[in-house]
Amino acid sequence: MVRTSGHAIVFEGRLRIPVDACSFAGFRDWFRSGSFPERERIDYLAGDIEIEVSAAELHTHSAVQMAIASRLHTLFLERDLGEVFAGRTRVTSRVADFSTEPDVVGVLWESLEEGRVRYVAGAPPAGGGEPARCAEIDGPPDLVVEILSDGSARRDTEQLPRLYALAGVRELWIADARGPEVAFAIHSLRAAAYASASPDPQGWLRSVPIGRGFRLTREPTRGGTWRYVLEDRA
Numbered sequence: 001m002v003r004t005s006g007h008a009i010v011f012e013g014r015l016r017i018p019v020d021a022c023s024f025a026g027f028r029d030w031f032r033s034g035s036f037p038e039r040e041r042i043d044y045l046a047g048d049i050e051i052e053v054s055a056a057e058l059h060t061h062s063a064v065q066m067a068i069a070s071r072l073h074t075l076f077l078e079r080d081l082g083e084v085f086a087g088r089t090r091v092t093s094r095v096a097d098f099s100t101e102p103d104v105v106g107v108l109w110e111s112l113e114e115g116r117v118r119y120v121a122g123a124p125p126a127g128g129g130e131p132a133r134c135a136e137i138d139g140p141p142d143l144v145v146e147i148l149s150d151g152s153a154r155r156d157t158e159q160l161p162r163l164y165a166l167a168g169v170r171e172l173w174i175a176d177a178r179g180p181e182v183a184f185a186i187h188s189l190r191a192a193a194y195a196s197a198s199p200d201p202q203g204w205l206r207s208v209p210i211g212r213g214f215r216l217t218r219e220p221t222r223g224g225t226w227r228y229v230l231e232d233r234a
Contacts, residue, residue, distance in 0.1 A: 067228035090136035096167035106143030140168035184216035
């Protein structure tokens, strides 16, 4: 339930959203103020504030995120491509009017060097004595990954792709492990819209920014859960 007062929006009696947060600048000020909540995923999407309060499901979301992020991190490190971030990574775009936290984010060194994206410092730590640490990515990353859950499917497949494309995010990966088969798609930016990569007969999808083929597989574990693997090849 959301109720309003003269000073804030109160969600479920505990989460207070400043009225000014309903604009891009106001939301960003709130995020950088030191009073921004740390538990929920809160996105600003072109004037709307989306709040995801449910915990990520272990074996259809968290495990998928770990598999994708860990392999991409290793790959970026081995090939000195850039940096990979997972969980609570704030990405903002003035052009597309959003501030969100994708499940996984990849930034190539060339994008930082050319100024397409930059790391922005947050508020200084309480008590001072330390410089402010990087808190968000300003501008379009080269790669964004969203993993679908019951509460995020509409946002991740309808709202965010349009905004990511407008911002200039070069590639959007979407994974859905909720069904009997794992669905994995790579969408490349072409002429301000995303086009889906077509898999080869073995299910490999090509990533243009990374220059490799990928596929996401899973198999049952001895504990009756799922083990996910992001495979890649030249």
